[in-house]
Amino acid sequence: MLAHYAFIGVFFIAAASFPILPLIGAYFLRPSRPTEVKLDTYECGLEAIGDIWVQFKVQYYLYALAFVVFDIEVVFLYPWAVAFNQLGLFALVEMAIFLFILIGGLVYAWRKGALEWV
Amino acid sequence: MNILIMVIFVVLAAFTLAAGVMVVTVKNIIHAALWLIASFFSVAAMYLLMEAEFIAIVQVLVYVGAISILVLFAIMLTRHVTGEGVRQLYKRWWIALIVAAALFGVLIVPTVFNYEWAVQPSGAQISIASTVEIGTAFMREYLLPFEVASVLLLVALIGAIVIAFEERSTRRRVLTLAEEVEQRRQRNESLRLAPTTHASETSE
Numbered sequence: 442m443l444a445h446y447a448f449i450g451v452f453f454i455a456a457a458s459f460p461i462l463p464l465i466g467a468y469f470l471r472p473s474r475p476t477e478v479k480l481d482t483y484e485c486g487l488e489a490i491g492d493i494w495v496q497f498k499v500q501y502y503l504y505a506l507a508f509v510v511f512d513i514e515v516v517f518l519y520p521w522a523v524a525f526n527q528l529g530l531f532a533l534v535e536m537a538i539f540l541f542i543l544i545g546g547l548v549y550a551w552r553k554g555a556l557e558w559v
Numbered sequence: 560m561n562i563l564i565m566v567i568f569v570v571l572a573a574f575t576l577a578a579g580v581m582v583v584t585v586k587n588i589i590h591a592a593l594w595l596i597a598s599f600f601s602v603a604a605m606y607l608l609m610e611a612e613f614i615a616i617v618q619v620l621v622y623v624g625a626i627s628i629l630v631l632f633a634i635m636l637t638r639h640v641t642g643e644g645v646r647q648l649y650k651r652w653w654i655a656l657i658v659a660a661a662l663f664g665v666l667i668v669p670t671v672f673n674y675e676w677a678v679q680p681s682g683a684q685i686s687i688a689s690t691v692e693i694g695t696a697f698m699r700e701y702l703l704p705f706e707v708a709s710v711l712l713l714v715a716l717i718g719a720i721v722i723a724f725e726e727r728s729t730r731r732r733v734l735t736l737a738e739e740v741e742q743r744r745q746r747n748e749s750l751r752l753a754p755t756t757h758a759s760e761t762s763e
Binding site: 520532539542547 | 564567604607608610613617620621624625626628629632633635636690691692693694695697698702705706708709710712713715716717719720723724737739
């Protein structure tokens with residue numbers, strides 16, 4: 442089984458070396474004559490104004506958190522679905538309860554308006 | 560083949576530890592989060608090396624995909640904490656050192672003294688790593704933890720919403736986010752009109 446995943450490892454190493462090798466080559470080949478203009482932040486040819494550090498809206502965080510919760514829910518669904526044929530009606534009821542509890546959370550988030558973009 | 564697996568293990572372990580060290584040493588907190596993602600990734604590769612396919616995929620899905628997004632958003636929500644010029648060592652770092660060393664000792668001491676770990680609770684020779692086994696285990700032996708997990712997820716979701724908009728919890732009626740933002744705007748304007756806060760507002 443591990444041999445199958447060795448392909449992923451090979452692809453990973455190939456993909457990682459794809460940007461790294463040209464950069465190493467360029468490091469040895471290029472002349473280095475930095476000036477103040479060259480080292481400046483490039484922003485579409487315009488002079489950069491202000492700080493790059495902007496505060497995100499709290500909505501992004503709520504969306505990310507709802508995503509994590511339902512992501513984990515789906516993770517629980519996968520092994521259940523794979524083993525479904527061996528488990529029968531009891532498992533269906535159990536998963537329904539599991540999902541029902543989480544739908545409660547979704548309803549709460551919905552009623553709070555946490556899913557609306559302001 | 561065994562040698563090869565050993566080499567891969569050592570490389571992965573070294574990378575995980577190096578990434579972990581980078582998380583706590585780099586100055587920029589965004590870089591620390593990115594190093595954390597790198598260490599999550601190599602832990603996923605470690606699971607794959609142990610032939611725990613499902614857990615490896617879950618590690619990538621949940622930790623690399625979701626948790627790291629959450630961490631990055633949490634950093635971006637906070638204002639002006641690039642970590643530059645901030646002391647990284649906490650005052651009572653030695654307490655953390657003792658706790659970390661004790662936790663590490665709990666793992667390493669039995670391993671060094673060849674302690675027999677209880678791998679399977681029932682003594683069955685099933686591989687817990689396979690997806691079908693995990694699915695049946697959830698519905699049989701671990702039914703209660705499985706259902707409790709959904710309550711835990713529910714608490715996480717509701718708790719996050721309550722913490723993000725804590726003013727709402729004092730009211731009886733559920734406000735929508737639009738109303739909440741409007742109230743905050745009004746309160747900020749009334750603050751801006753007060754002469755004492757005016758100076759600090761404009762200087763920011």
